[in-house]
Amino acid sequence: MESIELQELEAVARSQPLEEPLVIKPRRRTPTQWLTTVGWRHAVGLIACVVALFPLLYIFSASLNPSGTLTGSNELFREVSTQNYVNLMSDPGRPFLRWWLNTILVAGVTAVASVFLCALAAYAFSRLRFTGRRVGLGALVLTQMFPQFLGVVAIFLMLVVIGNAVPALGLNSLLGLIVVYLGGALGVNTYLMYGYFNTIPRELDEAAKLDGAGHARIFFTIILRLVAPILVIVGMLVFVGISGEFVIASVILSDTNMQTAAVGLYGMMSFRNDNWGVFAAGAVLTALPVMIIFLYAQKHIVSGLFAGSGK
Amino acid sequence: MTLEAPTRTGRATRPKAVPESPASGWALVVKVALMALVDALGIYLVLRFAATDQMIIAGVVAAALIIINIVYFRAGNLPAKYVIPGLIFLLVFQIFVIGFSVFVSFTNFGYGHNIEKPAAIEAIQANSVTRLPGSEAYPVAVLDKGGELYLLATASDGQALLGSATTSLAPAPEAVFEGGQAKGVPGYTTLTLGDLLQKQEAVTTLQVPLGASAADGYLKTVNGLNAYRFTSTMVYSPETDTMQDLVTGTVYVDNGEGNFESSDGTNLEPGWKTFIGLQNYATAVGAGGQTDIIGVTVWTFVFALMSVFLSFTVGTFLALVFNDRRVRGRRVYRLIMILPYAFPLFLTGLIWSGLLNQQYGFINEVLLGGVQIPWLDDEWLARVTVILVSVWFGAPYFFLVCTGALQSIPEDVLQAAQVDGVSPWQLFRHIKLPLLLVAVSPLLIAAFAFSFNDFNTIFMLSEGGPANPSSPIGAGSTDILITVVYKLAFQSGSKDYGLASAFSMLIFLIVLAISVILFRRTKSLENVY
Numbered sequence: 084m085e086s087i088e089l090q091e092l093e094a095v096a097r098s099q100p101l102e103e104p105l106v107i108k109p110r111r112r113t114p115t116q117w118l119t120t121v122g123w124r125h126a127v128g129l130i131a132c133v134v135a136l137f138p139l140l141y142i143f144s145a146s147l148n149p150s151g152t153l154t155g156s157n158e159l160f161r162e163v164s165t166q167n168y169v170n171l172m173s174d175p176g177r178p179f180l181r182w183w184l185n186t187i188l189v190a191g192v193t194a195v196a197s198v199f200l201c202a203l204a205a206y207a208f209s210r211l212r213f214t215g216r217r218v219g220l221g222a223l224v225l226t227q228m229f230p231q232f233l234g235v236v237a238i239f240l241m242l243v244v245i246g247n248a249v250p251a252l253g254l255n256s257l258l259g260l261i262v263v264y265l266g267g268a269l270g271v272n273t274y275l276m277y278g279y280f281n282t283i284p285r286e287l288d289e290a291a292k293l294d295g296a297g298h299a300r301i302f303f304t305i306i307l308r309l310v311a312p313i314l315v316i317v318g319m320l321v322f323v324g325i326s327g328e329f330v331i332a333s334v335i336l337s338d339t340n341m342q343t344a345a346v347g348l349y350g351m352m353s354f355r356n357d358n359w360g361v362f363a364a365g366a367v368l369t370a371l372p373v374m375i376i377f378l379y380a381q382k383h384i385v386s387g388l389f390a391g392s393g394k
Numbered sequence: 395m396t397l398e399a400p401t402r403t404g405r406a407t408r409p410k411a412v413p414e415s416p417a418s419g420w421a422l423v424v425k426v427a428l429m430a431l432v433d434a435l436g437i438y439l440v441l442r443f444a445a446t447d448q449m450i451i452a453g454v455v456a457a458a459l460i461i462i463n464i465v466y467f468r469a470g471n472l473p474a475k476y477v478i479p480g481l482i483f484l485l486v487f488q489i490f491v492i493g494f495s496v497f498v499s500f501t502n503f504g505y506g507h508n509i510e511k512p513a514a515i516e517a518i519q520a521n522s523v524t525r526l527p528g529s530e531a532y533p534v535a536v537l538d539k540g541g542e543l544y545l546l547a548t549a550s551d552g553q554a555l556l557g558s559a560t561t562s563l564a565p566a567p568e569a570v571f572e573g574g575q576a577k578g579v580p581g582y583t584t585l586t587l588g589d590l591l592q593k594q595e596a597v598t599t600l601q602v603p604l605g606a607s608a609a610d611g612y613l614k615t616v617n618g619l620n621a622y623r624f625t626s627t628m629v630y631s632p633e634t635d636t637m638q639d640l641v642t643g644t645v646y647v648d649n650g651e652g653n654f655e656s657s658d659g660t661n662l663e664p665g666w667k668t669f670i671g672l673q674n675y676a677t678a679v680g681a682g683g684q685t686d687i688i689g690v691t692v693w694t695f696v697f698a699l700m701s702v703f704l705s706f707t708v709g710t711f712l713a714l715v716f717n718d719r720r721v722r723g724r725r726v727y728r729l730i731m732i733l734p735y736a737f738p739l740f741l742t743g744l745i746w747s748g749l750l751n752q753q754y755g756f757i758n759e760v761l762l763g764g765v766q767i768p769w770l771d772d773e774w775l776a777r778v779t780v781i782l783v784s785v786w787f788g789a790p791y792f793f794l795v796c797t798g799a800l801q802s803i804p805e806d807v808l809q810a811a812q813v814d815g816v817s818p819w820q821l822f823r824h825i826k827l828p829l830l831l832v833a834v835s836p837l838l839i840a841a842f843a844f845s846f847n848d849f850n851t852i853f854m855l856s857e858g859g860p861a862n863p864s865s866p867i868g869a870g871s872t873d874i875l876i877t878v879v880y881k882l883a884f885q886s887g888s889k890d891y892g893l894a895s896a897f898s899m900l901i902f903l904i905v906l907a908i909s910v911i912l913f914r915r916t917k918s919l920e921n922v923y
Contacts, residue, residue, distance in 0.1 A: 121720045128727045131712055135734050135790065141756060142745050154754040200480035207476035219477075226488055228906045230847055233876070233898045234491035236883045236891045237498055241491070244451070248442040266487020269480045298472060299421060327738040330849050330876075334884055345740045349854065352744055359748060366741045377736035378729070 146367045151360030167364040179365050181340055182347035185257060187372065189343060190326040193261050194318045197268040202314060204273045206302055209280035210288060220277070223270045231267030232330040238263055239334045255338045263335070264325055272317045279313035280306070319380050323373055344369040429466055433459065458482070492902075499674055499895035502652045505888050507665045514666035518637060518654070519626035520601060521663075523612055529623040533575045536590060536597055536618050537582035543593070545602045545613055546584075547621055548576045557602040563613055590618040628662075637662060674896035686865045691904075693777070694874040697852075698845035701784035702838060708785060709792025710830065714822065717800045728797075735790040743854025746783045770856045773871040780872050784851050788841070792834070799833040800826065835916045842912075843905050847876045867893075875901050 145156035149164040171179050207213075208220060231238075239254075242263070246253015253259055283306065291301050307314070329345045336342045342350070348365050351358055436459035443452035465474045501507075509517070532547040537556075544558045546569060554569035554576035569576040578584040590597055601612040604623070611625040627640045637646040637654045646654035646662050651673070653665040680687045712731065716724050734742070749756045750769035758765055769779045803826060811821050852858060858873035858881065868886055869878050875897055883894035 121718070124715050124718060124721045127712070127715050128721075128731075132727060132730045134786070135731050138742075138745055138749060138786075139733060139737065141749065142741075145748075152754075153748055153751060154759070156748075157754075157756050157760050200483065203476045204480040207473045211473045211476070213473040216473075226484070228843070228909060229488070229492055229902050231488060231491070232849065233847070233879075233902055234488075234495045235880065236894050236898065237491045237494040238487070239883070240498065240503075240891065241494065244448060248446040248448060248451075249439060262483065263487050265483040266485075266491070269484045270488060273480065297421075302476075327740055327850070329740050329853070330880060345738075348744065349740065352747075362744070366745065370738050370741055373738050374733070374736045381732065381736075 142363045142366055145360055146363035148360055148363075152357060153359040156359055156363070167360040168368075171361050171364045171368075174361075176339075177347060177351055178340055179344075179347065179368075182342050182344045182365075183368060185342065186326050186344040186369070189257055189261055189264070189332075190322045193264045193268060193325045194321040196261070197265055197272060197321050198314050198318045200265065201269055201273045201276050201317060202307065202310070203302075204269070205276035205280050206306060208273070208277045210285070210306075220274070223274045226270035227274075231263075232328075235330050235334055238331060242335060254335055255341050257336075257341060260332060260335050260343075263331060264328070268321050268325075272321065275317060276310070276313050279310055283309050316380065319376050323376060326369075326373055425466070429463070432462065436462075495895045495898050498891055499899050500669055500671060501667055501892045502665070502670045502673075503667050503892045504890040506663055507652045507667055507892075509664065509666055511666040511668070514664050515630050515637070516607075517664050518662050519609065519628045519630065520612070522628045522639075523601065523614070523624040523626050524641075525614075526611065526623045526625050532613065532621045534613075534615050534619065534621040535575075535577050536585040536593075536600075536615070537579060538585055538589075539582045543585075543596055543600050544579075544582060545600065545615060545621060546576050546579060546582075547613060548574070554579075557613065559600055559602065562603040562605055562610075585618070587618075670892070674893045675900070677893055678896045678900055686862070686869055687867065690869050690873055690875060690878055693872070694846060697777070697781060697784075697872075697874055698842050698848075700781045701788055701845045701848075702841045704781065704785045705788030705841070706792045706796075706834075706838060708789035709794075710796045710827075712789070712793045713796035713800055714826070717797060728794075732790045732794055734787045735794070737787065739787065739850045740854050742783070742787055743851050746786075747855050750779060771860050773860055773862075776856050776860060776872050780852060780855055783855055784845065784848065788845075791841075792837075795834055795837055796830060799830050802833070803829050836913070839909055839912045839916070843909060846874070846905055847901065848874070849876045849880065852877050853880070 141156070141159065144159040146167050147160070147163045147165070148156050148158075149162055149166040150156065151167060151170070171177075208216060242252075242254050242259055246256070246259070250256065251258055252262060287305060287309070288301050291305055296305075326343075327345055328343075329349065332343045333346045333349070336346055339347070339350075344365070348362060348369065351362055351365065436455060440452045440456045440459070443449075443455060462478060465471060465478060530550060532549065532555075534548070535546045537544040537546050542558050542560070544556055545563075546566065547555045547563070548571075549555060552574065554566045554571070555563045556566035556569070556579060557563035566576070566579055568580060570578045570580070572578075585593065585597075597618050598614075598616060601614055601624070603612055604610045609626065609629070611623055613621045614624045615621040629638050629640060630636075631638070635648050638644070639646070644656050644660075646656050646660075649655035649661075650668075651665075651670050652668040653661040653663075655661050678687060715721075716727060721727075747770065750758075752758060752766050752768050752771055755769070757769065758767055768775060770776045807825060808821070811825055816824075852872055852874050856870070856872045858870035858877045860872075861870045867878060868881055873881070879894045879897045879901070882888075882890050882897065
């Protein structure tokens with residue numbers, strides 16, 4: 084299964100600068116020449132950009148449109164008001180702020196915790212030699228084939244039992260959800276990190292060892308610093324993935340106050356036409372942190388996706 | 395990536411002494427504190443599970459705790475120290491989940507089958523009580539304590555008896571009498587006539603058991619004033635493992651599928667959890683004429699293949715168009731074009747469902763001038779629509795990856811081809827495309843596996859609809875396997891956990907098989923080019 088050659092692909096993706104320096108000086112072209120060589124490409128780009136942008140602009144416009152209905156939202160940017168945002172925040176029946184904070188909390192804690200746990204395991208797989216190492220690596224790849232949400236029924240039934248004993252880890256608990264997510268986030272990301280750990284020269288550890296550093300010091304003060312880029316990438320991948328997770332969250336979190344934005348916003352959509360403006364406002368606020376992270380880390384996330392993980 | 399010199403830590407100048415012991419000084423303090431925390435948590439878990447009669451779980455947690463302590467307090471066995479923290483979560487919420495899914499898929503677990511057999515026998519008997527002919531009337535008062543209703547009965551010998559639905563009838567010597575009839579008990583609130591009217595339903599359905607077993611009968615009241623002894627008309631005989639209805643004389647036999655069943659096929663409710671072998675799998679693959687399951691599977695394949703193929707085609711086309719240095723502003727184009735991919739997926743589905751709304755949606759009303767195209771309400775059009783929306787966010791992904799892959803094609807290969815005078819199409823067909831496929835084929839497989847289980851797009855966009863009333867498992871026209879799993883387990887009335895788990899396992903096997911086959915072929919592809 085290691086034939087996937089994740090590292091190689093990743094390396095390719097990372098090493099490719101997207102704008103290469105111009106080598107050929109463009110000659111002056113006639114307008115017709117320009118149209119047939121470059122102009123049509125701009126036309127294609129323009130169409131692609133319109134298709135890509137228009138639903139996003141539409142939902143942004145709908146969130147600012149005070150009519151608040153689906154029909155009323157069809158006149159883009161005709162009126163601009165913050166009414167929908169005010170309504171979104173002021174209805175105790177749909178505590179959007181809670182949902183938003185719950186999402187950030189669950190995705191954030193899951194991201195930080197899984198980065199730490201994966202880094203520990205990746206260090207062992209990359210630096211230490213032990214029986215079962217290769218089998219363990221193979222098993223990590225294999226578990227990717229079973230996306231966690233496929234076991235949603237089993238997870239639900241397990242949490243009923245666990246919740247009877249320890250309510251803080253059962254249904255309707257954010258902690259319970261985080262713990263479940265941690266189980267699913269480890270396999271893929273440990274493998275991703277393992278590849279990166281291998282690119283750090285072993286001589287560095289050896290030198291530190293000679294200087295009298297123990298394994299814990301080598302890990303925490305040397306290795307973790309050197310692999311920081313992959314830690315950030317994995318953290319962001321997990322954050323983006325978890326913040327949009329619906330299947331497991333919707334089954335575990337039924338209490339309105341406990342829900343994440345994905346579950347809450349879906350529930351809000353049961354009356355599509357009337358709630359449209361408020362939903363749009365919620366959608367904009369929910370998408371914002373994810374898109375900021377994504378655009379900030381565009382290149383890295385794509386190379387991470389090169390390894391076949393992602394949303 | 396630049397490598398920082400490790401000497402920055404400032405400790406590299408230390409004299410080369412014996413290797414530092416793994417845990418000394420502050421490290422030891424941190425370690426002991428962490429372990430104390432883990433042990434406290436672990437012991438708490440063990441106690442809680444033991445307190446709720448989950449002895450097996452309590453035992454497993456205790457064993458795990460002992461192993462953890464051994465690993466961290468004994469020198470050596472370094473790999474285990476680093477792997478265990480993550481491994482615990484992976485074992486419980488990934489590996490065990492897979493095993494437990496398999497287990498559930500062999501049972502009839504679901505609504506009407508969620509208790510053990512003895513509990514089901516009790517419930518059946520409790521559900522079928524009738525007033526014992528000629529039994530005496532007990533004057534009663536209805537009491538309330540903490541929201542639970544109690545019956546306070548006065549027996550013919552003047553003794554007061556108290557019981558609720560969960561505590562069987564027992565003498566209540568502290569009862570307060572009024573005119574020879576027990577009227578109240580200190581600490582309980584006696585319901586007034588007004589309260590009785592308000593809580594009429596709760597009062598009339600209250601059954602106070604007379605003994606530990608349902609066979610002992612119940613005390614029930616019809617009006618909150620008088621109660622009578624009721625006995626179950628169902629009698630269970632442990633020797634023959636049958637249930638008999640004393641009124642009709644019908645005998646119900648354990649049918650091996652978690653129900654008592656009469657000779658004419660009538661089941662007694664509730665049933666109980668039991669193993670039913672491969673029956674869920676038989677249902678899942680369409681035995682018994684439920685052919686729409688095959689339909690769902692075929693559609694899942696079509697959806698996954700089409701969305702990956704079209705996304706890849708559109709993405710490659712865009713990448714080719716913009717992989718030309720003469721085009722200015724490529725960065726801006728790129729940034730805008732990847733926005734759909736950066737947008738949260740569940741919102742994509744919800745927003746497009748609004749845009750494509752037949753009556754009020756932007757597409758029909760504004761772009762197409764008020765036509766009423768049933769984008770998501772016509773069986774076939776809905777299928778096309780969900781594929782197109784999946785291309786909307788899928789193509790940008792392939793645009794990004796293919797751009798990277800195209801740029802990694804060595805310049806001299808392309809120049810050599812140009813010198814040879816090949817046409818742009820030939821250049822693409824025979825040089826760029828094969829190299830592109832080698833680079834992205836693992837991603838195509840991953841994208842297929844993703845689309846195969848793309849719950850969010852289907853569920854948020856069309857909710858699996860339009861509905862198909864003839865489907866025995868309630869699958870709509872655009873439902874894929876994973877949305878069927880979700881609907882079967884959590885949205886249908888039957889909450890069929892067993893069947894849903896069987897579907898999960900089938901999805902797993904399909905994706906696993908396809909991935910393995912394709913990865914093998916990818917390898918051979920690499921050898922060719």
